[in-house]
Amino acid sequence: MPEGRVTDLELAAPGVAGDRLVADLRARVDGDVRVDATARGAYSTDGSNYRQVPLAVVVPRSVDDGAEALAVCREHDVPVLSRGGGTSLGGQATNAAVVIDWTAHCHRLVSVDPQARTCVVEPGIVLDDLNAQLAAYGLQFGPRPATHSHCTLGGMIGNNSCGSTAQRYGKTVDNVRRLEIATYGGLRCWAGPTSDDELDRITAGAGEHAQLHRGLRHLRDTYAERVRDRYPAIPRRVSGYNLDALLPEQGFDLARLLVGSEGTLATVLHAELDLVPTLPCTSMLVLGFDDIIAAADAVPAVLDGCPDTPLQVEALDHRLVEIMEHLGSHLDSIRSLPEGRAWLMVEFGAGTADECDAHARALLDALGRGPDDGDVALTDDPAREARMMAAREAGLGVTARAPLMHDTWEGWEDSAVPPQRLGDYLRALRALFAEFGLGQPSLYGHFGHGCVHTRIPFRLERAGGVADFRRFLERAADLVVSFGGSLSGEHGDGQARGELLERMFGPGLVTAFGELKALFDPGNRMNPGKVAAPYRVDENLRLGAGWRPTPYATGFGYPDDGGSFTSAVLRCVGVGACRRSSPQGGVMCPSYQVTRAEEHSTRGRARLLFEMLQGHADSTVTDGFRSGAVHDALDLCLACKGCKSDCPVGVDMATYKAEFLSQHYRHRVRPAAHYSMGWLPVWARLARLAPRVADAALHAPVLAGIGKRLAGIAPERVAPHFAGQTLQEWWATRDRPAADPDDPRTVVLWPDTFTNHVDPHVGRAAVEVLEAAGFTVHVPAGPLCCGLTWISTGQLGVAKRVLRRTVAALRPWIEAGTLVVGLEPSCTAVFRSDAPELLPGDTDVARLAGRFATLAEALVAHAPHDWTPPRLDRSAIVQTHCHQHAVTGSEPDTELMRRAGIDAERLDSGCCGLAGNFGFEAGHYAVSMACAEQALLPAVRDADPETLVLADGFSCRTQIAHGVPGRRAIHLAEALRAPGRADLSSTATTDPTKE
Known part of the structure; x- marks a missing residue:
């Protein structure tokens, strides 16, 4: 059977052939209708503990097409x-059903009425995108979940989302x-508040609309007092x-009835908001406390002391801060916190900064604190406020892999109680943790509303752990009800809490829930098993006692995951931060930003790798590392490493892709690009035998076209020119004293392949700058390489041999602790990150990783204190290489540019799209250029001709040259080499490689 074909049995549609369903969907729905293993695997789970393989996936091109699919x-x-963003934590967005994904195309802001302060949207629109479009009207949608960069309004309506700003809005x-809405029975109508007269008119009619309203009125009249x-x-x-919402005092509001129904009653086609x-203006007041319970105890006083309703009253504890410190995450945020081991963050908003500050100071007065106290921080700087909130919003992700604890899981992650009883509830909850031997999970959340977030180290891969999971949830449900609270204060019920609803509402109201479900969906076809007639909390687990993943011997050591590829894949918990629709605010995931396809997100790829582990009998990927489905999903991964830093749980898809390619092509013929681009360092050295002939062959029109086809290179790409003289050859001609490894002023300048063979002028500029700063420079001779091109094409055996040979050549410098300076960010990232993961037991590799620095790091942290860089007094736009963003960071570069008088604007443009070999490979050109056109290339085109374009990455400079002919990007070393030189011009026509 062809891979991915759905059989009649798999579809389990009584009396209906699965093939006919798929054929009808494809005939009648304009959009993608997919039953392949890639799609079904990518949509098999959400952000929860649960997993159910979909029957098919439909991605409609319009709202009407979505209704037709239904x-x-x-x-x-x-x-x-x-399905919206698929971040549900209760299992709402996973089911053995036909999944309709609204996010790819149905994301329009249909209309805005500024006077009425309303808008109409399609269900797939992302909250941040909506608010960006509403900004021109001075309006926004009030609730703001932590997933605001990628959650959709349809999903927010389905789950009744809240977020921190629900405190005010x-x-x-x-x-x-x-x-x-559209019901399963075929009714399509607008729903909202209904007056008594209108209700009488509707119920007097005929048809499904009237029948539905008659049933709803009967339900209201029957259960009003119990509600x-x-x-x-x-x-x-x-x-x-x-x-x-059906009560007379609530206006018989059918729209509000449907909010939070998790797609179990009807499908939302449009929403008027x-x-x-x-x-x-806003201001942030942060109050420190001895512990999180003391912070909870203070919430009533904080609420009473606020002269105006605050935008948010958030909390985080010392455990969350310790985890971030251990992970090196959000360090700027947590360093700005005042004294304490728990914190309340109170944000005020008003028309002026003075009003905001007055609200904050009034609260301080009410609490008997002052702005200069050590346990108080007050700011009205929006950037600092955003940094502080970023730490709080990252809680779900960073607590998933807490140090010195087992993996943590949701299930009881958002209970809520009256804010006045929050402290006592937390004491009781901690006692319950202790009773079950669960340690002290981090406690944080929306304390102003009594909502508590946590992730708990349940052992969901064991039968005993699953039993304890169930017993804990039952006990916790009884506990929160005893405090007058709710099982869920934000994330909804789904499968995680649906079975527990009787403990909160009693059997009578749970019966009413079933009757409501039957009115809308008598056949139980809308997201079945969630909320009403729910699956058990311990069914359909993503892990579970029966989970038996296939163990694999791997090329990488995965030292941060216990040496386990399986553990590395399990890092993805479905937060969905990789599904941002634009590069603003980070790098990941560039291919998703272009295609909007789930399998091209970091999460989607991680899901397919999880399926590849074959831990379940119904795994969609059954051929392991030989899988074509996984290969196709990874093919558009740029290996930019953006996820390594931007993903809240540190998924490193570039590494996983390299691992997969290594295993996939073991003992098989590889694509041509793996031999051409993957072995580029070897071809570059061979080209030195006849450099002019090699360069002419690469650029002769007919010959180059044939060569690109044979080499698997995109025909649209222009090959780089090899330099007439390499950096190493130039170095060998210099009259210089031998460098002494024991001299602390000595640095080794790493001659990476791109700098050595293509852009040696960058290396020469770096030598001049380093020597001017007081360093003694040494450029090693011989065929040295970091192995990057072999790593990115999954030729890990060769990469390891190359790295061992390199380490052997550098051993005298490694033993002396000499600083090694890298100019190419991707090569620097290899020595700092990839090499220790490929060779985790090699002490020399570890030592080298600790002494491998960027040019800026060397000049800022290691140059003599009396050295100052030459002043440029120029403006510049800066494209940060994605590997630098992910591994080494750019703070030293920022500081160095400041000292040099460079007024730098660091572009918020994500990955350039070339990403080493990716953009050169055949079949990738369109995606590569689309990535660049999102922000980078327009910014370069719009820059003033006198503005420097700085890009340390060879890929970034190449992409800019291809995308904006006539503009030249330069390395920071060139800018610092000699201010005022003509070749600094971004429109210079001279070729520096000919110097």
Whole structure:
């Protein structure tokens, strides 16, 4: 059977052939209809503990096409799951159903009414994208979950999302005016508040619309008093259906009833939303406490002491800060915290900075504290506020891999109680942790609303651990109810809490939930098994006692994952930060930003690697490292390493891709590009035998075209010119004293392949700068390489041999502790990151990693104190290489440019799109250039001709040259070499390689 074909049995559609369903979907729906292993594996789970393989995936090109897909599924009687960003923590976004993914195309802001402060949106629009478009009107959507960069409005409506700003603006349900819905039965209508007269008119009619409203009115009349009695009057009751929206005092609001129903009642096609004005000024007050319980105890006083409703009252504890320190994550954020071992972060918003500060100072007065106290920090700097909040928003990700603990999991991650009882609830919850031997998980969250976030080290891979997981959830549910709280204060019920709802609402209201479900979906086809008639909390687990992954011998050592590739793959917990629609704010995941396809996100690729482990009987990938599905998903991974730093749990897909390619092509013929680009260092050295002939062959029109086809190179690409003289050859001609490894002023300048053979002028400039700074420079001779091109093409055996040969050649310098300076960021990243992971037991590799520095690091941290760089007094735009962003950081470069008088604008442009061999390989050109066109190339085109274009990466400079002919990007070494030189001009026509 062809891979990915869905059989009749797999579709489990009674009396209907699976092939006919797929054929009808493809005939009637404009969009992608996929039943292949890649799609089904990528959508098999969400951000929860649960996994269910979908029957098919439909990506409609319009809202009408999505509605048509639902109609086809109805005709074939198969279940349907509407999916947004897929970050649900309760299992709402995974099911054995036809998944309709609205995010790729159905993401329009349809209309805005600035006077009424409303807008209409499609379900796939991302919150940050919506607010960016609303900014021109001075408006925004109020609730702001931590996933605001990638969560969709459809998903927020499905889960009744809240976020930190719900403190002021309420939950999603409080900000939805009307919904256009489609039911499984075929009804398509707008839903919202209904007056008594209108309700009488509707129920007097015929058809599904009237029948539905008659049933809803009967449900309201039957259960109204129980709803009033059992629904907790707290700000964060998200569990259960919103039956309270049907009460007369709530206006019989069908839209609010459907918010939080998790796609189990109807599908949202459009939403009319209430908006709030953007606030021109904010201020952040951070209060330190001895521990997180003391912070919780202080919440009532904080709320009473606020003269105006704050935007947010957030909390984080010392455990979360310790984890971030261990991971080296958000260090700027946590260093700005005041004294304490727990913190409340209170943000105020107003029309002026003075008003904001006045609110904060009034609160301090009420608490008997002052702005100069050691346990108080007050700022109205938006950048600092954003850094502080970034640490809090990263909580879910960083606590997933807490040091000195087993992996942590959701399941009880967002319970909520009345804020006045929060401290006592946390004491009882900690006692429950201790009873179950769960240690002290981090506690943080939206304390102003009594909502607590945590991840718990359940042992979900063991039968005993799964049993304990179930017992803990039952006990925790009873505990939170005893405090008048809600099982869920933000993330909804799904499968994680659906079975526990009777403990919160009682059997009568759970019966009402079933009756409501039957009114909308009598056949139980809309996201079945969630909220109503739910699966057990210990069913469909992503791990579970029956999970038996295939062990693999690997090329990388995975030292941060216990030496286990399986453990490395499990890093992905589905947060979805890789699904940002633009590069602003980071690097990952450039191919997803272009294609908007789930399997091209870091998360989607990690999901397929998880399926490849074959831990379940129904794994979608059954051929391990030979899988074509996994290969295709990884093919558009740029190996930019952006996820290594940007992913909250540190997924390193570049490493996983290299591992996969190594195993996939073991004892097999590789693609031509692996032999051409992968062995580039060898071809560059061979070209030295006849450099002019080699260079002419690479650029002769006919010959070059034939060569590119044979080498697997994109025909649109122009090969780089080999230099007439390499850096090493130039160095050998210099009259210089021999460098002494024991001299602390000595540095080794690393002659990477690109600098040595293509851009030796960069190396010569670096020599001049280093010597001017007081260093004695040594450039090693011989065929040296970091092995990068072999790593990126998965030729790990060769890479290890190359690295061992390099380490042997550098051993005298390694033993002396000499600083080695790298000019090419990707090669520097190899020595700092990849090499120790490839050769984890090699002490010389570890020593070299600790002494391998960028040019800026060498000049800022190791140059004599009396050295100052030459002044340029020039403006510049700076493209940070993605490997530098991910591994070495750019702070030293920023400081060096400041000292040199460079007014630098660091572009928020993500990866340049070339990414080493990726953009040169045949079939990648369109994606490569689309990545560059998102931000980098437009910024270069718009830059003033006198503005320097700085890019240390060879790939970045090459991409700029290809995309903006006539503009030349230069290395920082060139800028510092000699201010005022003509060749600094970004429009210089001279070829530096001919110097």
